[in-house]
Amino acid sequence: MSASASGPAPHVPKKTRLGILLSGRGSNFLAIARAIAEGSLAGVEIAVVLSNVVGAPGIAAARELGLPTECFVSRGRPRAEHDADVIACLRQHRVDLICLAGYMRLLSADFIAAYPDRILNIHPSLLPAFPGLDAQMQAFEYGCTVAGCTVHFVDEHLDHGVIVLQRTVPVLDDDDAHTLAARILEQEHLAYPEAIARVVSGRYRIEGRRFVAHAAQTS
Numbered sequence: 001m002s003a004s005a006s007g008p009a010p011h012v013p014k015k016t017r018l019g020i021l022l023s024g025r026g027s028n029f030l031a032i033a034r035a036i037a038e039g040s041l042a043g044v045e046i047a048v049v050l051s052n053v054v055g056a057p058g059i060a061a062a063r064e065l066g067l068p069t070e071c072f073v074s075r076g077r078p079r080a081e082h083d084a085d086v087i088a089c090l091r092q093h094r095v096d097l098i099c100l101a102g103y104m105r106l107l108s109a110d111f112i113a114a115y116p117d118r119i120l121n122i123h124p125s126l127l128p129a130f131p132g133l134d135a136q137m138q139a140f141e142y143g144c145t146v147a148g149c150t151v152h153f154v155d156e157h158l159d160h161g162v163i164v165l166q167r168t169v170p171v172l173d174d175d176d177a178h179t180l181a182a183r184i185l186e187q188e189h190l191a192y193p194e195a196i197a198r199v200v201s202g203r204y205r206i207e208g209r210r211f212v213a214h215a216a217q218t219s
C-alpha cells in the first residue's frame, strides 16, 4: 500500500544505538539488554557488542541474544592502531553512545575525541575513591562502611570523567570482599540502565564536573 493511499507514515523516533564494549562475563551488558527487553530502558537499541578478548563470555551471551558481535584482539597491538579499528567498527554500526561494560582497556585520546561525551563507563566504587583494579577489595580493606558504584562519562584519565549517577551499598559487619562485590554488582545492574536513560533523554547539562538534570516541565 502506498503512503498516499494510507496517509503519511507514522513518525517513528530514531532509537539511540548503543555500542557495548566488554572484555569478560558481561553481566552489566546483560542488565542493559534486559532493561531494553523489559521496556524499562526505552528509545535505545544495542547496535553491536564488541570485545577485545577472544572467547569473552559476554560475547557468547550476546550471540545467544542474536545481537551483532565483533572482536578485535588488542593484546600485542599498538593502542592507536587497535582503537582505529574499533572506531571504524562502531561507525559502521552507526553507534551513537558507547557503554564500556567491563572493558579492560584504556581508550586512546583519539577514541575519546571521536565520541565527546558519548562514552560511558561503570566502575565498582564511589569515585573518586578507589579508581583502578579491585575497587571493591580496596574499599573493603580500607574499612569503608559505605561502598557502591559509579556510572561516569569517560575522559582521558582513568575512572575520572563527569559522574552521571552513583548507587551506594552498606558494608556489613559480616561482609568479605566477595559478598560486598556481589551486592555492589546488583546495584551496578540497576545503575547502568538508569544512567543510560538519563543521558539518552538529553535533559541535562554539564556544569564543570557536575551532571545536572533539567527540572521536569510543568504546564
Ligand code: GRF
Binding pocket: 022, 024, 025, 026, 027, 028, 029, 058, 101, 102, 103, 122, 123, 124, 185, 188
Ligand atoms: C564490573 O564490576 C564493572 O563495574 C567493572 O568491571 C566489572 C564488569 O563486570 N568495570 P561484568 O563483565 O559486567 O559482569
